[in-house]
Amino acid sequence: GNSVTQMEGPVTLSEEAFLTINCTYTATGYPSLFWYVQYPGEGLQLLLKATKADDKGSNKGFEATYRKETTSFHLEKGSVQVSDSAVYFCALKPGAAGNKLTFGGGTRVLVKP
Amino acid sequence: GAVVSQHPSWVICKSGTSVKIECRSLDFQATTMFWYRQFPKQSLMLMATSNEGSKATYEQGVEKDKFLINHASLTLSTLTVTSAHPEDSSFYICSARDPGLAGVSSYNEQFFGPGTRLTVL
Numbered sequence: 001g002n003s004v005t006q007m008e009g010p011v012t013l014s015e016e017a018f019l020t021i022n023c024t025y026t027a028t029g030y031p032s033l034f035w036y037v038q039y040p041g042e043g044l045q046l047l048l049k050a051t052k053a054d055d056k057g058s059n060k061g062f063e064a065t066y067r068k069e070t071t072s073f074h075l076e077k078g079s080v081q082v083s084d085s086a087v088y089f090c091a092l093k094p095g096a097a098g099n100k101l102t103f104g105g106g107t108r109v110l111v112k113p
Numbered sequence: 114g115a116v117v118s119q120h121p122s123w124v125i126c127k128s129g130t131s132v133k134i135e136c137r138s139l140d141f142q143a144t145t146m147f148w149y150r151q152f153p154k155q156s157l158m159l160m161a162t163s164n165e166g167s168k169a170t171y172e173q174g175v176e177k178d179k180f181l182i183n184h185a186s187l188t189l190s191t192l193t194v195t196s197a198h199p200e201d202s203s204f205y206i207c208s209a210r211d212p213g214l215a216g217v218s219s220y221n222e223q224f225f226g227p228g229t230r231l232t233v234l
Contacts (some may be wrong), residue, residue, distance in 0.1 A: 022141075043119075043206050044157070044225040089156065099145060099210060101223060103156045 002027045006090045006104035013080055013111050017094045019109045021075040023090035032103070033057075033066050033073040034097075055076070058081040073097075080111045115141045117209045119226035126197055127234055134192045134229045142187035143209035148180070149205040149221065165191045194234030198234040205229045 006027040009051040013019060025031065032051045036044040048057030053068035064075045073090060116139040126132050136146055144165045147158040152229050161171045169182035179201075181193040189231040190209075193199050 028216040041228075041230075043117075044208075046224075048223065049222075058197045074177065099160060099223075100147075101208075106154075108154070 002102045004090050004104035009108035013108045015113050016079045019077045019080045023073045025071050025092050029095050031094050034091040035075050036089040082111050085111045115224040117212050117224045117226040119229050123230040125232045132194045136190045138188045138209040141211050145210040146190040147208045148192050149206045199233045202233045
């Protein structure tokens with residue numbers, strides 16, 4: 001079956017530090033890959049996505065590249081802000097027509113001023 | 114982007130009572146909605162897929178008689194937790210799939226509601 005594994009948190013950083021959250025996946029075929037962010041007490045918001053190998057998703061300074069050879073979709077940001085403190089979820093959706101999202105366990109990020 | 118709302122945002126109820134949570138797509142029609150459950154500091158667990166005009170499809174291990182889902186219109190799905198008990202306390206999140214138009218960036222994308230926190234005393 002499909003699965004997503006991401007690094008456990010919490011990850012604590014200082015403002016302007018570099019952030020990497022590792023995410024690897026197991027899936028048949030060619031899944032679409034997503035990063036979602038959840039701020040305290042809120043639902044999930046789509047941060048970025050990639051639908052095929054070597055695609056790079058980017059938004060709000062965050063980037064992730066779909067690496068089929070390593071089955072990875074690591075999230076990076078060059079300079080984090082306090083407002084980036086949240087829980088980040090890596091997810092996959094099988095194929096172009098698949099509906100169900102499979103989520104990783106989530107990584108809590110805390111950015112200190 | 115597309116907006117999904119949930120009501121209520123939080124609810125506290127007594128053990129044995131039933132609680133209804135609404136999920137609405139505000140600016141698009143969603144033939145498919147999803148209900149998730151999230152325990153503290155854990156990931157989202159898909160409970161069921163709700164299809165407009167037909168019965169919901171439940172994930173393995175989810176009691177369909179306990180968690181009643183109704184998707185009566187293209188913009189509304191409801192989750193009713195029947196005879197709630199303290200172990201049902203959780204954060205319930207819905208999402209709605211935007212069928213949209215192929216080629217549009219939101220095509221087939223899921224948009225999430227803000228969640229409903231249920232506390233059963």
